Amino acid sequence: MFIREIESQDNEAMARIIRQVMPEFGAQGPGFAINDPEVDHMSQAYAAPRHRYFVVVENGTVQGGAGIAPLTGMEATHCELRKMYFLPALRGRGIGSEMMVRCLQFARTAGYSHCYLETLTGMDEAQALYRRFGFQPIPGALGATGHFACNRFFLLGL
Secondary structure, three states, X not given: OEEEEOOHHHHHHHHHHHHHHHHHOOOOOOOOHHHOHHHHHHHHHOOOOOOEEEXXXXXXXXXXXXXXXXXXXXXXXXXXXXXXXXXXXXXOOOHHHHHHHHHHHHHHHOOOOEEEEEEXXXXXXXXXXXXXXXXXXXXXXXXXOOOXXXXXXXXXXX
């Protein structure tokens, strides 16, 4: 297993993973990231400055990923942890922690001072991971992500 930056040949695999994992947690329909236009072309979306998306490769195939990008609608000091999803075979093995380290290191290097994320009730293991890394729950959404169906919000000072 290794983590690397996304490449164009990974787009189809990541779109499939996002569309498989999000419905497991009831995150389908309007207001969820599953409908974001970037889902089908992640490598291009994260090629912009201060954007980075990482994938987890195991047995020669992409099995998950996560990224950092500017938080739309907020000052340039705020980024967002985006689309952190893993297939079931990766879960419970500490890979989420490795991915968080990689994403937060990039966020700091890119000059962000705060990292925001949105999630959903029922994604309890993910929320426990966020808290272990110091993310604090906040009462409402920040920025303009378009993810109005999310109901849990977290912020981390970098």
